[in-house]
Amino acid sequence: MPTAHSSSMAASLVGREYEVEVGPVAHGGHCVARTAEGQVLFVRHTLPGERVVARVTEGREDSRFLRADAVTVLTASKDRVPAPCPFSGPGKCGGCDWQHVKPGAQRRLKGEVLAEQLRALAGLTPEEAGWDGTVEPAPGDKVAPGEVPAWRTRVQYAVDDEGRAGLRRHRSHEVEPVDRCLIAAEGVTELGIEHRRWPGIATVEAIAATGSSDRMAILTPRPGARLPLVELDRPVSVMRAEGERGRGGEHPVHRVHGRAFVRERADDRTWRVSGGGFWQSHREAAGVLVDAVMRGLTPRKGEMALDLYCGAGLFAGALAERLGERGAVLGIEASRRAVEDARHNLADFPRVRVEQGTVAKVLPRTGITEADLVVLDPPRAGAGEEVVRRVAALGARRIAYVACDPAALARDLAHFRTAGYVPRFLRALDLFPMTQHMECVAILQPVTAASAR
Incomplete structure (x- = not known):
């Protein structure tokens, strides 16, 4: 095994080109190939079955694998x-993995990735997961080859040293200036952010x-810089952020001009989402996900439900509406801003309570030992074994x-199976067209209920 010293001395292969036959798609938006010497290549901008010249973008002679682009x-x-x-x-924008792929083929590739993750990490076939193998497009996203649905309602532009707005290159902090992002929703494009300097x-x-x-425009200044006067092509609220922001992060965000929140519509309700707060980026995602979750759970009047990682309260509100006056919902969310929004959004439901903190810490403190229904919408890394075990015990x-x-879904499905829960059915939803990402909704039930079917 190479030592740290010998590894640092290994020759870089960046820039070397290989002619390769491209194998299957893999999790991460690339396909797998091998050099003549047997070294694994993760290749972007290609498709299974193609023959390409791949140029290495990362890796050394002794690396376990190399990253490359099909040039x-x-x-x-x-x-x-x-x-x-x-x-x-x-070498250009890293945002869209599959601009070069027909829309229907993009969904087939996502299905192949999901099937492989279920097999490898959960030991489940599609049939065992209750999945028919399809990845469903969102309403309005069925487009012809060469067309791009403008779906993304939240776009974070990076700004280069010359003040030009753009998007980051793949696995890089370098900025690719753009004059328009094709997947950006019309409301984003009409602001004209790409056409002014920052x-x-x-x-x-x-x-x-x-x-x-x-x-809304949320501006993050460089250290020591002052905000410029913001004049965009449409009326806009302006917020100032400090540092990088994550879904559950608490980085300061200050109102500069206009409202400190936006109003989103989903499930026949208006939802306040404060600047910097999490909301699904696809224009149809909130409604599609609520429909999938409620159809799967079949809430009954008077039941008790939990909404874990509840954000601004989307699923908690949908549950409360369907559970009626005798039903009850507890939401748990790490972000203080999101909890404030959720409490505001759900104020008309007296039997809804929202607690602030991580699920792993707050759930045991609630004293709740039973629940009829649970919704989990964890961050990208998944819920993890401890949370799964506590949820299953309810x-x-x-x-x-x-x-x-x-991958996170498959890992947690394996934890749930150990804890006595198996999938009843699963839906895969293409809420990120032109990228390798997707959303899934898995409906789980106790093993005893599955055996009785």
Whole structure:
């Protein structure tokens, strides 16, 4: 085994080119190939079955695998199309993995990735997971090859040293300046962020609420810089952020101009989401996910439900509406801003309570030992074994697990099986067109209930 010293002395292979036959798609938006010497290549901008020239972007002679871009396509797949975005391709924007793939083929590839993760990490076939093998497009996203649905209502632009807005390159802090992001929703594009300079700014996050005219720009200044006067092409609220932001993060966000929140519409309700708070980025995602979760759980009047990682309260509100006056819902969320939003959004439901803190710490403190229904919508890393074990101990008749990462989903399904829960059915939803990402909703039930079917 190479030592740390010998590894650091190994020659870099960055820039070397290999002619390879491309194998199956893998989790992460790339396909697997091998060099003539047997070294594994993870290749972007290609498709299974193609023959390409792959140029190494990361790796050394002794690396376990190399990362590469397909820079020349020698034999093209029937699923390949010219990338409609001029900023997509080797060395360019890292946001869209599959601009070069027909829309229907993108969904088939996502299905192959999900099936492999279920097999490898959960030991489940699609049939055992209750999944029919399809990845469903969101309403309005069925487009012809070469067309791009404008779905993304939240876009974070990076700003280069010259003040130009763009998007980061793959696995890089370098910025690819753009004049338009094709997947950005119309409400984002109409702000015109890409057409002005942003001196002293590190990032600009553009938000276009669904179902209202609310627009917001969240600016993160570079250290020591002052905010410029913001003049965009449409009325917009402006917020100032300090540092990088994550879904559950508590980085300070200050109102500069306009409202400190946007109003989103979903499930026939209006939801306040404060600047920097989490909300699904696809214009249809909130409604699609609520429908999938409620259909799977089949809530009954008077039941007790938990909404874990509840964010602004989307699933808690949907549950409360369906459980009636005798029902009760407890939400748990780590972000203080999201908890404030959830309490505001759910104030008309007297039997809904929202607690602030991590699920792993707060759930044991609640004293709740039983629940009829549970919804989990954890961050990308998943819920983890400890949370799964605590949730399973509640004895819920059904659990809805919402996942944005198929590997995390599969790992947690394995934990649930150990704890006595198995999938009743699973839906895969293409809520991130042109990328390798997807959402899944798994409905779980106790093993005893599954055996009785």
